[in-house]
Amino acid sequence: MTPYAEDSFHTLSTGGQIGLVALSVMLSLACLALLWWAGRRLSRVQRVLLAIVLFAGFVWLSPQVYYEYYRLIIDGLPAQNVIRQPPDGQSLLRLMTFRSAATLSDHGKAVLGWALIAQAVLQRRRFSKSTDG
Numbered sequence: 496m497t498p499y500a501e502d503s504f505h506t507l508s509t510g511g512q513i514g515l516v517a518l519s520v521m522l523s524l525a526c527l528a529l530l531w532w533a534g535r536r537l538s539r540v541q542r543v544l545l546a547i548v549l550f551a552g553f554v555w556l557s558p559q560v561y562y563e564y565y566r567l568i569i570d571g572l573p574a575q576n577v578i579r580q581p582p583d584g585q586s587l588l589r590l591m592t593f594r595s596a597a598t599l600s601d602h603g604k605a606v607l608g609w610a611l612i613a614q615a616v617l618q619r620r621r622f623s624k625s626t627d628g
Contacts, residue, residue: 502599511568518564523607526553530611535621542615547587550608554590555581 499505504512526549534542558577566572582590589595591608 499597499599504599507568514568515561515564518561519603522553522557522560523610526550526607526611527614530614531618534615534618538620539616542618543612546608546611546615550604550611551582551587553607554587554604555579 504515507515530542530546530549534545537545556578558579562572562575562577566574586595587608590601590605593602593605595601595605
């Protein structure tokens with residue numbers, strides 16, 4: 496049996512799978528870019544906290560983006576809000592430690608979370624150049 500054999504990703508057509516992967520990559524890169532831009536003048540600790548906030552926001556809000564993608568590729572899905580309560584610390588910790596559902600979605604979220612934290616730790620702080628004499 497292959498890993499993730501029961502994952503809903505496999506119910507999509509090849510084109511649907513490619514689109515879903517492309518959407519996931521774009522959203523992940525957007526999160527990483529936002530962290531880089533917003534964290535340029537923050538301390539390492541502040542960047543790590545920002546990374547956690549961005550990760551929580553992604554986990555909370557991205558289901559709506561993915562649902563809209565599914566509406567594009569699957570006929571008949573109704574327009575609806577799929578955003579629920581923001582994730583709590585315990586559910587974020589389960590995701591980050593790969594103890595949540597054994598799905599491509601949850602494992603992908605965990606990889607994004609660790610990538611955000613790694614970037615926050617490794618990014619150098621940039622100070623603005625002063626034009627004072």
